[in-house]
Amino acid sequence: MNVFDNLLTLLQGLATHVPGLLQPVIIAVAGTIPFVEGEFASLIGVWSGVHPVIAGLAAATGNFLCVAFIVVFGTRVREMLLARRARKSPVAPSATRPPRESAGRLRLRRYIRRYGVPGASLLGPLAVPTQITSAILVSTGASKRWILLWQAVAILLWTSAVTLVAAGALNFAG
Secondary structure: OOHHHHHHHHHHHHHHHOOOOOHHHHHHHHHOOOOOHHHHHHHHHHHOOOOHHHHHHHHHHHHHHHHHHHHHHHHHHHHHHHHHHHHHOOOOHHHOOOOOOOHHHHHHHHHHHHHHHHHHHHHHHHOOOHHHHHHHHHHOOOOHHHHHHHHHHHHHHHHHHHHHHHHHHHHHHO
């Protein structure tokens, strides 16, 4: 068993053994963990006996609250760094040469230019956690509101899909 399996087993055991009113809180907290996120958190909730709607809402809420914190905090940090860079620059900011970017960052910029924040938000969970996708989108200078909107849509869609599949599998299994 690897660490991820151990974490999921621990969270499911915790969600199963706490009083009913605390189960959504455990699921929401699980939703804040990168790579667990809303999808696995809702799965944990459903398989722990929590009603699928409550499990899905709790997981999505936890995931979104974490993403919102990252977006708001990341935007402030980015603004501070850009202001600091502008103050240190001896010439006008538009006249300075931008720092050389890595191949990966250039690829990411092309991807974001091509698919935009909606595409990155909706397809990002296939590759990286929403928390990382959000931080990357903030670093590109995308609008905070636009990121939050599309991350909310993506979290709701992905979490709902996994919750429905988990509930269906549990129903099918009997």
